[in-house]
Amino acid sequence: xxxxxxxxxxxxTKELLRQCLNSLVLSIKYHVLRAEIIVVDNGSTDGSVEMVxxxxxxxxxxxxxxxxYNIHLIENQSNLGxxxxxxxxxxxxxxxxxxxxxxxxxIREGAIQGLMEAIDRYDTRQxxxxxxxxxxxxxxxxxxxxxxxxxxxQIFLYHNPVLRPLMMKIPLLSSLVVQRPSRDSFVVDQLxxxxxxxxxxxxxxxxxxxxxxxxxxxxxxxxxxxKRAGIKLxxxxxxxxxxxxxxxxxxRIKENSSDFYYQFFSSMLLFVRKNYPRSRAIIFKWSIxxxxxLTSKPLLAWQFFKGNGRxxxxxxx
Numbered sequence: 001x002x003x004x005x006x007x008x009x010x011x012x013t014k015e016l017l018r019q020c021l022n023s024l025v026l027s028i029k030y031h032v033l034r035a036e037i038i039v040v041d042n043g044s045t046d047g048s049v050e051m052v053x054x055x056x057x058x059x060x061x062x063x064x065x066x067x068x069y070n071i072h073l074i075e076n077q078s079n080l081g082x083x084x085x086x087x088x089x090x091x092x093x094x095x096x097x098x099x100x101x102x103x104x105x106x107i108r109e110g111a112i113q114g115l116m117e118a119i120d121r122y123d124t125r126q127x128x129x130x131x132x133x134x135x136x137x138x139x140x141x142x143x144x145x146x147x148x149x150x151x152x153x154q155i156f157l158y159h160n161p162v163l164r165p166l167m168m169k170i171p172l173l174s175s176l177v178v179q180r181p182s183r184d185s186f187v188v189d190q191l192x193x194x195x196x197x198x199x200x201x202x203x204x205x206x207x208x209x210x211x212x213x214x215x216x217x218x219x220x221x222x223x224x225x226x227k228r229a230g231i232k233l234x235x236x237x238x239x240x241x242x243x244x245x246x247x248x249x250x251x252r253i254k255e256n257s258s259d260f261y262y263q264f265f266s267s268m269l270l271f272v273r274k275n276y277p278r279s280r281a282i283i284f285k286w287s288i289x290x291x292x293x294l295t296s297k298p299l300l301a302w303q304f305f306k307g308n309g310r311x312x313x314x315x316x317x
Contacts, residue, residue, distance in 0.1 A: 001034065001096070002034055002035065002036050002094040002095045002096070003033055003034045003035060003095055003096055003097065003116075004033060004034070004035040004036075004095045004096070004097045004098075004099060004112070004116065005035070005036050005038060005089075005093035005094060005095030005097070005098045005099070006024065006035060006036070006037045006038065006099045006101050006112075007038045007040060007086055007089030007090060007093065007098065007099065007100055007101065008020065008021075008037065008038070008039050008040070008089075008101050008102070008103050009040045009042060009082055009085035009086055009089070009102075009103075010039055010040065010041050010042065010044060010048050010103045011041070011042040011043070011044055011079055012044045012045065012046040012048065013044075013046075013048065013103045013104060014044070014046045014047050014048040014051050016103050016104045016244065017039070017048055017051070017052070017103040018051055018055070019106060020101070020102075020103050020104070020105050020106065020107070021037065021039075021052075021055060021071070023105075023106045023107040023108075024037060024101070024107050024112075025037075025059070025069065026107075026109075027107045027108075027109060027110070027111065027112050027113075028069045028112065029069070031110075031112070031113045033069070033112065033113065034069070035069045035070075035095065035112075036069065036070045036071075036072060036093070036094060036095060037069060037070070037071045037072070038072045038074065038089045038092055038093060039052050039071065039072070039073050039074070040074045040076065040085045040086070040088050040089045041073065041074065041075050041076060042076050042078070042079040042080055042081070042085050043076055043077055043078045043079050049073065049075055052071070052073045053073065055071060056071045056073065059071060072092070074088055074089065074092065076088070081211070081213075081214055081215060082193065082209075082213075082215060082218055083208075083209035083210060083211045083213050083218040084209075084211045086100055086193070086208075086209055087208040087209055087211065090203065090208050091208075093200075095200070096199065096200055097116060097119070097197055097198070097199050097200065098197070098198060098199075098200060098203050099112075099115070099195070099196065099197040099198075100193050100194075100195070100196045100197075100219075101194070101195050102193075102194045102195065102243070104243065104244040104245060105134075105194065105195060105241050105242060105243050105244070106241065106242040106244070107241055108240040108241060108242065110238075110239070111132050111239040111240055111241050112239075114132070114236055114238050114239035115130050115131075115132060115197045115236055115239045116197070118130050118185055118234065118236040118239070119197065119198070119199060122185075122232060122234060126230070126231075126232045127199070127201065127202050127205065127230065127231050127232065128198070128199075128202070128231065128232045128233075128234060129191060129196060129197065129198035129202055129223075129226060129231055129232075129233050129234075130185075130191070130196075130197050130198070130233075130234050130235070130236050130239075131146075131188075131191040131192060131194075131195050131196050131197070131233075131234075131235050131236070132195050132235070132236055132239035132240055132241045133181070133235065133236070133237050133238075133239065133240045133241070134192065134194060134195065134241055134242075134243040135240055135241065135242050135243065136242070136243070136245075137242055137244065141181050142243055142245075143174075143178050143179065143180070143181055144178060145192040145194060145243070146178055146179040146181075146188045146189075146190070146191075146192070146235060147177065147178050147179070147189070147190060147220075148176070148177060148178065148179065148189050148190075149189045149190060149220070149224065150220070150268050150271060150272055150284070151176070151177075152283070152284070152287055153173075153176040153177050154177050155284070155287050155288060155291050156287070156291060156294075157173065157176075157177060158177045158178075159291060159295075160291065160294065160295055161295065162295075179235075181235070181237065182237065183237060184237065185234050185235065185236050185237065186234065186235055186237075187232060187233060187234055188233050188234070188235055189223065189227070189233070190219065190220050190223035190224070190233065191219065191223055191233050191235070192219060193209075193218065193219030193222075194243055195241050195243075196219065198231075202226070202231055205229050205231070206222060206225050206226045206229050206231060207222075207225065209221075209222055210222070210274075212270065212274075212311075213267055213270060213271075213311075214263065214267070214311050214312070214313065215263050215267065216263060216264050216267035216268075217267040217268060217270065217271045220271055221271055221274065221275070224271070224275050258297070258299070258300050258303075259312070261292075261297070261300060262300060262303060262304060262312065263311070263312065265288045265304065265309070266304070266307075266309050266310060266311045266312070267311065268284070268288070269281065269284055269285055269288060269309040270310075270311060272284045285304075285308075285309050288304060288309065289301045289304055289305055292304060
């Protein structure tokens with residue numbers, strides 16, 4: 001029986017994906033964990049598909065087909081986006097646990113096993129989903145990925161490039177925006193889709209990712225629904241994964257930062273419209289527009305106003 005299904009959605013991150021798969025395979029082999037790795041490729045043109053196929057052939061030959069893991073490849077003909085791509089993988093998953101994992105990650109020894117053990121400990125009392133410590137390559141904790149649910153402090157402090165460095169250094173202010181880390185497992189508002197694991201029963205209860213989100217905030221919405229369903233969301237510090245960051249979208253932000261920021265805040269507003277009272281959605285909309293002016297983006301403010309903050313078709317092509 002398959003113990004764990006790990007789903008990796010890929011779009012043109014061939015070398016990052018290769019590095020991720022290598023680290024993942026080593027971790028699974030070390031713990032002799034019955035697992036499947038499901039790579040969902042969103043129409044890559046950089047040779048990612050060919051690389052995964054070669055990896056599958058190599059691993060099969062090396063272990064004579066008896067490896068404690070299998071690698072499956074799902075080829076989408078176009079970019080379905082993060083939410084829909086993961087949902088394709090979730091539907092195919094056979095594991096007792098299901099984990100979402102970004103291709104721009106490197107798994108440290110014991111991280112996967114540590115997450116599963118933590119979930120088992122907590123699940124004796126309450127259904128749980130868990131994420132590891134996401135670390136920068138230099139070992140620093142990426143607490144930016146453990147945000148509080150969207151609030152105005154985030155808009156005016158965190159998303160202001162001038163104020164953010166100062167705000168993050170002041171514990172009282174940063175605690176309004178992000179979850180402070182702890183040495184022991186700690187509860188958070190939201191877990192990052194970068195690396196998120198839960199038992200199949202949790203996925204069945206909460207459901208899959210909301211495909212209305214074209215890019216960003218699909219994981220935030222899932223965590224909101226999980227909280228409403230009584231699921232506990234925890235970070236397991238001893239489970240460590242290096243997160244290189246922005247494997248697919250770093251190129252896009254260099255090409256067109258305006259579209260990127262529009263998409264980010266339109267996704268935030270969509271989350272607010274779906275989950276907060278209507279009055280708060282109006283406040284958020286105008287706060288986002290004001291922040292565009294405060295951060296010297298008047299054209300973006302006008303586009304956001306004209307489009308009523310609605311999402312564009314921002315599947316990264």
